[in-house]
Amino acid sequence: MNSRERLLTALNHKEPDRIPYDLGSTQVTGIHVVAYQRLREYLGLPKVEPMLCDVVQQVALPDDDLIEKLGVDVRGLFPLNSHNWKIENADVGDALEFVDEWGILQRRPKDVLYYSVWRSPLAGDSVTIDDVRAYKFPNTGDPARIAGLRELALKYRAQGKAVMIKGVLAGIFEMAQRVRGMQNLMMDLAADEALACAFIDKMVELKIAFWDMALPQLGDLVDVVSEADDYGTQDSQLVSPKMFRQIFKPRLAMVFKRIKQLAPHAKIFFHSDGNLRPILPDFAEIGIDILNPIHITAKGMEPAALKRDFGKDFVFWGGGVETQNVLPFGTPQQVKDNVRQNIDALAPSGGYVFNTIHNIQADVPPENIVAMVEALREI
Numbered sequence: 001m002n003s004r005e006r007l008l009t010a011l012n013h014k015e016p017d018r019i020p021y022d023l024g025s026t027q028v029t030g031i032h033v034v035a036y037q038r039l040r041e042y043l044g045l046p047k048v049e050p051m052l053c054d055v056v057q058q059v060a061l062p063d064d065d066l067i068e069k070l071g072v073d074v075r076g077l078f079p080l081n082s083h084n085w086k087i088e089n090a091d092v093g094d095a096l097e098f099v100d101e102w103g104i105l106q107r108r109p110k111d112v113l114y115y116s117v118w119r120s121p122l123a124g125d126s127v128t129i130d131d132v133r134a135y136k137f138p139n140t141g142d143p144a145r146i147a148g149l150r151e152l153a154l155k156y157r158a159q160g161k162a163v164m165i166k167g168v169l170a171g172i173f174e175m176a177q178r179v180r181g182m183q184n185l186m187m188d189l190a191a192d193e194a195l196a197c198a199f200i201d202k203m204v205e206l207k208i209a210f211w212d213m214a215l216p217q218l219g220d221l222v223d224v225v226s227e228a229d230d231y232g233t234q235d236s237q238l239v240s241p242k243m244f245r246q247i248f249k250p251r252l253a254m255v256f257k258r259i260k261q262l263a264p265h266a267k268i269f270f271h272s273d274g275n276l277r278p279i280l281p282d283f284a285e286i287g288i289d290i291l292n293p294i295h296i297t298a299k300g301m302e303p304a305a306l307k308r309d310f311g312k313d314f315v316f317w318g319g320g321v322e323t324q325n326v327l328p329f330g331t332p333q334q335v336k337d338n339v340r341q342n343i344d345a346l347a348p349s350g351g352y353v354f355n356t357i358h359n360i361q362a363d364v365p366p367e368n369i370v371a372m373v374e375a376l377r378e379i
Contacts, residue, residue: 001017002160003020003073003074003159004160004161004162006073007162010351011223011267011289011290011351013311013315013351014349015347015350016350018379019343019354019379020073021070021073021074021353021376022072022354023070023072024059024062024067025074025075025164026076026226026269026271027054027059027083028271028293029293029317029358029359030054030059030060031360031369032361033052033058035361035362036062036066037060038365038366039369040066043066043366045065045066046065048063050063052084053078055084055087055115056115056116071373071377073162074163076166076226077149077153077163077165077222079145079149080146082100082169085145086100086101095110096110096115102137102178102179103136104119104178105118117178120179120181122135122179122180122181122199123180123184127184127195132195132202133198138168139209140206140209141210141212141213143213145213146217149165150217150221153218153222154221162223163221164222164223164224164225164226165222165224165225166228167207167211169207171203172200173200173238173248174228175203176199180199185199189243189247193247200248207227211225211258215259216262219263222263224267224268225259225263225267225269226269226271227255227256227259227269228270228272229271230271231248231272232272232273232274232295232298234275234298234299236299237274237275237278238274244282245282249285252286256268257287267289267315268287268289268290269292271292273358274301275298275301277299277301280310290314290315290316290353291315291316292316292317293317293318293319293358294306294318295357295358296322296342297322297357307345307348311349311351315351315353316346318353318356320339320343320346320355321339321357323356323358327356327372328361332368333371335372335375336371336374336378339376
């Protein structure tokens with residue numbers, strides 16, 4: 001099997017010749033640039049100036065030589081967005097700052113590894129629905145966002161790789177938080193639902209505008225469409241299952257329905273961290289095919305139980321190694337043992353793609369990354 005055949009077999013809940021491996025096909029399955037540079041050096045690969053697919057998270061886009069060295073099966077298409085486009089950093093002494101296309105001030109102290117939201121443009125106490133409607137949001141349907149991506153997809157197909165495409169904005173919940181401010185949006189959900197929904201509905205509109213533009217041009221070359229939003233915490237959920245079903249579920253369903261109409265052969269990959277157990281049946285109902293990142297240390301997300309109860313509903317993409325403690329701080333042998341344990345739970349009968357739980361962070365030693373890949377290959 002080539003990489004694409006391998007992935008498609010797994011996505012159809014069958015066992016391929018080996019477990020497909022993803023590194024860097026999305027901004028949530030990648031590697032921090034510091035860890036990436038150390039890994040290249042450890043593997044004896046030449047020094048490069050890494051391209052960042054996500055400046056805010058400082059996620060590196062893996063180069064072809066590393067992709068081949070590690071046997072990665074999936075390549076990603078990254079449309080131009082607020083994390084990789086029109087970024088003009090200002091040095092403000094102790095930090096770097098830029099205002100993105102949404103009007104959000106992103107700030108990174110010089111002794112910190114990432115940017116974070118420093119100021120949200122519609123965070124004021126007096127913001128109204130009319131203010132949301134009048135705000136100048138980005139043109140997500142601009143064809144410039146996908147310039148060159150068809151040629152890149154053809155290149156990846158020629159290499160025998162599977163192809164993933166991500167969208168141009170965060171989830172409808174998360175993006176609304178960034179624009180409104182997380183605390184404000186959460187208060188709106190509790191006290192002014194109409195205002196909260198004005199923000200969320202705008203994000204739905206902007207997502208559909210992008211997919212309406214991008215998928216007619218790229219859908220025939222795409223195997224997986226990536227969407228994301230965060231509804232879980234380590235122990236519970238950010239909103240109640242009842243609120244998720246009333247507010248978010250029908251709106252997500254609209255987005256997924258449109259994607260399926262435009263690219264009926266493609267599988268929908270959905271990233272959401274944390275404990276999702278109470279709303280996983282809802283995810284299945286609205287058309288999510290692939291669940292990521294499989295946050296195995298979160299309450300209710302034990303791998304064997306997930307496979308038992310939801311293995312026929314979802315392909316599991318991730319959960320291959322525990323990334324909060326084992327991958328950064330364990331020994332190579334502990335990493336290998338953890339990988340085998342998780343694969344034993346998630347991989348039988350297909351429906352599994354190997355990846356870490358979210359991105360490989362800057363403090364992960366390269367020998368542990370290599371041990372992780374070795375354990376995968378030894379299965």
